[in-house]
Amino acid sequence: MDDEVERELRAQLTAALEPATYPVADPFDLVPAIPGGPQTRFEVGDERYTAMELAVRLGGYHAFPYESVDELVDDVIAAMREEGLL
Template sequence: MTDERRPLREQLSAALEDLTYPVRNETDLTPNFPSWSNTRFESADVSLTPRELLLLVPKDYPYESADELLEAVEGVLREEGDID
């Protein structure tokens, strides 16, 4: 999935859109891990494996949509100074 021409947001969005929503807990995220086994979400400043991504997801379940989950992950990355 790594493609430096695609911003990190697009990479994450593409991965999260296939989940079944609402996402009620971490176990709703993990079924995608086998299909993400060789995946890295990368930009100039950030490189995440799916497991690292899972650790970033705030525990504010449920997430009703891919956009809502993506916003939560991006919020954590901003707080940590990984993205602007």
Template sequence: MSDVRAELREQFMDAFGGADYPVKNQMDLVPALPDGPATKFEAGDVSLTAMELAAKLGSEQEFPYDDAESLVEDILDGLEAKDMI
């Protein structure tokens, strides 16, 4: 696992781990984010807000999610598939 992926995984788990699962859509995740849609994730030369993630990865996510682990893995796989990490 790349350092960037590992750093982002930790940040995503911290941010999305507090959501009330199961989550049915991206809006269910907003209350868990410390700065709402403006919550920023940074690792290496990658910097994304939660809003940017939602816009760029909507097609990569398969809601509903029953836990943070499966959500975070789909986010990371989507970022890799789009060559963003």
């Protein structure tokens, strides 16, 4: 996956997750902050994933609590790479 796709995904994730009140203790702390809730879609090249799909597929990779949006987004990006989604 090229750097541009990753930059775009990082921007999407940051915009969606930034409104949460940090630190966040678990995924449920993020739901009210995400603009479209669990059905919010993130585009990765030609693929699209909902927030719920990513939460389920990447759940084992998260290390809650997260102190900042950047820390959370870094983990999501790393997990997506590990799972071959990015």
